Amino acid sequence: MGQKAGSIPTPVVRRLAKYLMHIQGLRKAGVEWVSSQTLAEALGLTSSTVRQDLSHLDISGISKRGYETATLEDVLQRELGGDVVWKAVIVGAGNLGCALATHVPFAKQGFDICGIFDANTRVVGKKVGRLTVQGMEDLPALVRKEAVDIGILAVPVEAAQQVAEQLVEAGVAGLLNLACAHIQVPEGVSVVDAHILENLQELSYLLHASRKKK
């Protein structure tokens, strides 16, 4: 599997995404410099974590002033591949798929959702924001025509593996998997899982554990 394509460890990549989002907020507020200490406090991390994370980037801070926010945003964006626009399609036009299709922050961060598909002919033709739900038979042509990079799986568990294969076959290079199932993909295809139910179960574990303590 292609998950190991990058050399920066996954938890660091996730924090880099957090830094990017925070820096963008700071820049909007007109802040020109930020120290690792300030970043750490804002994000609930230690400043040594922040410094170690940023050491993966081609940037260095200036003593007492820290990092220039404009440069830091640039460098983070380049490292995360956010300086290009990624084309994505969603499969699954249920509530979750439709919510993601119209999620404004995606477009703002350079993810262009250019199609939404569903195997259920009863939802084909339905309007979702500026898109119209298409049948699965139209997937390969759109992926080719738009040179789609990313497939977003918002289908039930049972359908996840098959839909993943259809997306890979059509030519996407990466999958964001929202179905609570492990999917297998050929070498060279990247998969990132986004399982909200697992996050809820993690929370349930924490609540359960803190009650046991009492």
Add this chain to the structure above:
Amino acid sequence: MGQKAGSIPTPVVRRLAKYLMHIQGLRKAGVEWVSSQTLAEALGLTSSTVRQDLSHLDISGISKRGYETATLEDVLQRELGGDVVWKAVIVGAGNLGCALATHVPFAKQGFDICGIFDANTRVVGKKVGRLTVQGMEDLPALVRKEAVDIGILAVPVEAAQQVAEQLVEAGVAGLLNLACAHIQVPEGVSVVDAHILENLQELSYLLHASRKKK
């Protein structure tokens, strides 16, 4: 912050949730025994990871047969706090909030979404599945009446911290944060972030890195 309530490390807890989901599928299919090797292959892990993870639980495998699926499901569910029903409310009745309010797998896994709230008076009164969107002024009373454990934040970044405070003030013990913002909570309150945009950025990093290699 209360994130450290449990003694099992977060990555392990997330995998335990994956095992649970998989075991439930196996049980539905009538499978009575499963080996760590089979679990590992199905979930793309090494069998030593599986054995180490399961060593956190009050269960032991039998040589050659592995684990009894019924017992493993029970033990996993108890450890993850999934043997009780957790009451949850959603704040933010946008597309994402509405999608989560009607997400069938949550109810199946013991998460009872018993209310959805929004600060925007224009959406108050709107039907979302069997729920009706309520104004924020009704939040404290419902949290108290239903003894709500979990608040799910599906609000824009700018509103996240304030809404988190309202939920904590109302009495929830845990937050699932879908807003792409770091939120600060008092000691004893657990927070789990579920940032789909960050997952997409992780994917963008992997795609970018694998293209650079070519």
